[in-house]
Amino acid sequence: MSELVREALRRYQQKQESPVNTELMAALRAVQEDARRAGLDKLPQRTVNAEVAAYRREQRQARTKQPVR
Numbered sequence: 190m191s192e193l194v195r196e197a198l199r200r201y202q203q204k205q206e207s208p209v210n211t212e213l214m215a216a217l218r219a220v221q222e223d224a225r226r227a228g229l230d231k232l233p234q235r236t237v238n239a240e241v242a243a244y245r246r247e248q249r250q251a252r253t254k255q256p257v258r
Contacts, residue, residue: 224230 221230
């Protein structure tokens with residue numbers, strides 16, 4: 190029983206040390222709602238992965254095209 194109480198206290202203390210950022214959560218909900226309204230919340234995972242890969246490819250190309258000092 191004492192181990193259970195210690196574990197509960199430990200978890201409580203961890204939550205107190207890192208409280209939830211309510212502003213960040215509100216912003217995330219707003220972005221999700223905007224995506225839902227625009228119909229972007231239904232993209233298949235394959236499409237999301239392709240977009241991420243394309244963005245990363247562009248970033249790599251941009252870095253390699255910069256002149257070396």
